[in-house]
Amino acid sequence: MSQAAISPHPIVGEGRIERAVPPLPHAADALLSDVLDMAGEAIVVLDVRACISAFSRAGEKLFGWPAAEALGQPLAVLLAEEDGMDRQRLEKLGSGVHVVVGRHKAGHSFPLTLELATRQSPAGPHFIAVLRERPAQPVDVERLARLEAENAHLARLVVVEAMGPALAHELSQPLTAAALYLQAAETMLGPQDAAGAMIGKARREAERAGRIIRALRRFVENRPPESVPVVLDLLVDEAIDLALLGRSPRPVIARDGAETGLTVMADPVLVQQIVVNVVRNALDAVEGLTEARLWIATRRVDAQVHLSIRDSGPGFPAAVMADLFAPLQTSKPGGIGLGLVLSRSIAEQLGGSISVEPGGGGMGATVSVVLPLARQASPKAVKRSA
Amino acid sequence: MSQADEIFVVDDDAAVREALTALLTMEGFDVTCFADGNALVTAVRGHVPACVILDVNIPGPSGLDVLKRLKADACPAAVFAMSGQANIPMAVDAIRNGAVDFFEKPFDAGRIVGCVREAIADAGRHPRVTGQLASHFPGMELLTPRERQVLEQIAGGSSNKEAGRALGISPRTVEVHRARIMEKIGARNAANLVRIVLTEQ
Numbered sequence: 001m002s003q004a005a006i007s008p009h010p011i012v013g014e015g016r017i018e019r020a021v022p023p024l025p026h027a028a029d030a031l032l033s034d035v036l037d038m039a040g041e042a043i044v045v046l047d048v049r050a051c052i053s054a055f056s057r058a059g060e061k062l063f064g065w066p067a068a069e070a071l072g073q074p075l076a077v078l079l080a081e082e083d084g085m086d087r088q089r090l091e092k093l094g095s096g097v098h099v100v101v102g103r104h105k106a107g108h109s110f111p112l113t114l115e116l117a118t119r120q121s122p123a124g125p126h127f128i129a130v131l132r133e134r135p136a137q138p139v140d141v142e143r144l145a146r147l148e149a150e151n152a153h154l155a156r157l158v159v160v161e162a163m164g165p166a167l168a169h170e171l172s173q174p175l176t177a178a179a180l181y182l183q184a185a186e187t188m189l190g191p192q193d194a195a196g197a198m199i200g201k202a203r204r205e206a207e208r209a210g211r212i213i214r215a216l217r218r219f220v221e222n223r224p225p226e227s228v229p230v231v232l233d234l235l236v237d238e239a240i241d242l243a244l245l246g247r248s249p250r251p252v253i254a255r256d257g258a259e260t261g262l263t264v265m266a267d268p269v270l271v272q273q274i275v276v277n278v279v280r281n282a283l284d285a286v287e288g289l290t291e292a293r294l295w296i297a298t299r300r301v302d303a304q305v306h307l308s309i310r311d312s313g314p315g316f317p318a319a320v321m322a323d324l325f326a327p328l329q330t331s332k333p334g335g336i337g338l339g340l341v342l343s344r345s346i347a348e349q350l351g352g353s354i355s356v357e358p359g360g361g362g363m364g365a366t367v368s369v370v371l372p373l374a375r376q377a378s379p380k381a382v383k384r385s386a
Numbered sequence: 387m388s389q390a391d392e393i394f395v396v397d398d399d400a401a402v403r404e405a406l407t408a409l410l411t412m413e414g415f416d417v418t419c420f421a422d423g424n425a426l427v428t429a430v431r432g433h434v435p436a437c438v439i440l441d442v443n444i445p446g447p448s449g450l451d452v453l454k455r456l457k458a459d460a461c462p463a464a465v466f467a468m469s470g471q472a473n474i475p476m477a478v479d480a481i482r483n484g485a486v487d488f489f490e491k492p493f494d495a496g497r498i499v500g501c502v503r504e505a506i507a508d509a510g511r512h513p514r515v516t517g518q519l520a521s522h523f524p525g526m527e528l529l530t531p532r533e534r535q536v537l538e539q540i541a542g543g544s545s546n547k548e549a550g551r552a553l554g555i556s557p558r559t560v561e562v563h564r565a566r567i568m569e570k571i572g573a574r575n576a577a578n579l580v581r582i583v584l585t586e587q
Binding site for chain 2: 180203204
């Protein structure tokens with residue numbers, strides 16, 4: 001082939017030829033083909049299906065494909081398999097320079113940069129790809145390892161994100177059934193029965209799991225959380241009890257401000273999740289220390305409520321601080337690294353924030369959760385919610 | 387009452403059907419279960435129960451379609467809708483189509499019996515939900531003109547996004563208005579809100 005080839009029928013739409021769009025006139029065809037061939041780089045013009053509709057001479061050389069054979073093939077034939085580049089993937093990548101792995105017709109692969117330009121047409125986006133061979137680089141083992149780790153992270157995050165709603169939905173039916181059966185058993189045994197009382201507790205726990213799932217579903221679907229007036233200190237006390245479950249020995253907890261009765265507008269389940277997360281972190285920090293103490297205080301600052309949780313632990317090392325709010329980063333054995341990330345995200349959704357003072361040098365860490373104070377509700381609403 | 391009140395339960399999940407039957411039978415109701423909406427609609431034409439508990443996500447016609455058919459037949463039963471994939475427009479739709487209340491699964495088992503009893507006791511006494519905002523509802527005078535516009539959108543079944551588009555504000559802002567409206571009217575949730583404002587007192 002001496003000239004860049006251009007497909008005579010620009011294909012528009014899915015598997016059909018749009019007659020309304022006439023093929024390029026011959027002169028324009030020839031001109032485009034000349035222009036493509038003058039370029040020193042492999043240039044590939046793609047139709048809306050991400051199939052090759054024009055292929056430059058440099059491309060023939062780089063990939064070993066004669067242009068005539070390349071036309072109509074998906075872009076993916078030029079790339080190594082793991083880069084299965086279909087239209088959706090291209091749309092996701094969007095314009096810009098991307099690093100990919102190319103594949104020669106003979107089978108060997110080589111590193112490439114893929115510069116992508118997108119052009120909108122009534123039938124959807126068209127792509128023009130400029131492909132350049134990347135000079136072989138000295139292998140930076142550390143960088144590779146880091147990239148690999150980041151990749152694994154990202155993959156896990158995607159899984160968590162995808163799993164959330166499905167999991168919430170799958171769990172909701174059996175949980176509903178379990179709570180109903182427990183309620184039936186509780187009624188059957190009556191309030192005087194010791195087993196009945198225990199079943200009642202089990203029912204309330206199943207219902208609590210249900211509320212967590214509903215809150216989780218709202219969270220992953222990015223639905224705004226429920227917003228009702230919540231007495232923060234009651235919630236904090238409950239959260240402390242929850243966080244302490246199964247812990248022994250228990251640290252000394254100094255509680256300050258519990259009488260203030262500050263009310264925030266928030267989703268009670270979400271706020272409780274935040275407090276449980278932060279208190280658990282603090283408990284982990286002081287575990288095994290002879291001087292194990294927590295200071296938990298709530299106070300009002302202007303139109304906000306500040307909840308601070310300080311511990312007598314060693315504080316956060318600088319290395320941990322840097323990644324503190326990054327998802328799936330954890331310094332704890334067995335930790336998933338979502339606690340603080342979720343907590344911050346929840347706090348921000350509620351119009352608040354979370355900040356961390358690292359401590360260190362004999363000082364424990366302090367985590368502060370800030371939430372907006374409930375506006376003075378109308379007298380009517382107060383009466384109703386009382 | 388000499389004869390037990392009848393309840394029809396529609397859910398495609400056998401465990402939920404059985405568990406609801408166990409609980410409601412224990413509470414003295416006469417329970418019949420259906421796995422899909424068509425079976426229910428046919429049964430209701432035969433005779434009318436005191437109450438229907440209806441899952442929205444069922445095979446065949448959806449729970450909302452079933453609700454519409456019951457409404458078209460002027461069925462006097464108190465209908466509760468429930469869903470494991472609930473969202474606000476779905477809840478609002480259910481209330482607009484005559485449901486007494488909407489439960490997001492997993493719901494609190496402790497609440498359902500009380501709700502059912504109350505609805506059966508109230509049946510026929512309360513005026514039905516209409517298609518438009520009532521001429522008066524509690525908290526009405528506390529709403530700003532903007533909040534009233536937002537309320538009209540919500541009660542009309544719009545999502546936050548649709549309401550935002552109609553009013554030229556962001557969905558987030560709609561959400562803030564909704565929270566304030568609920569606070570002023572004293573509504574428990576969106577379904578409850580719509581029921582309050584669409585019910586002629």
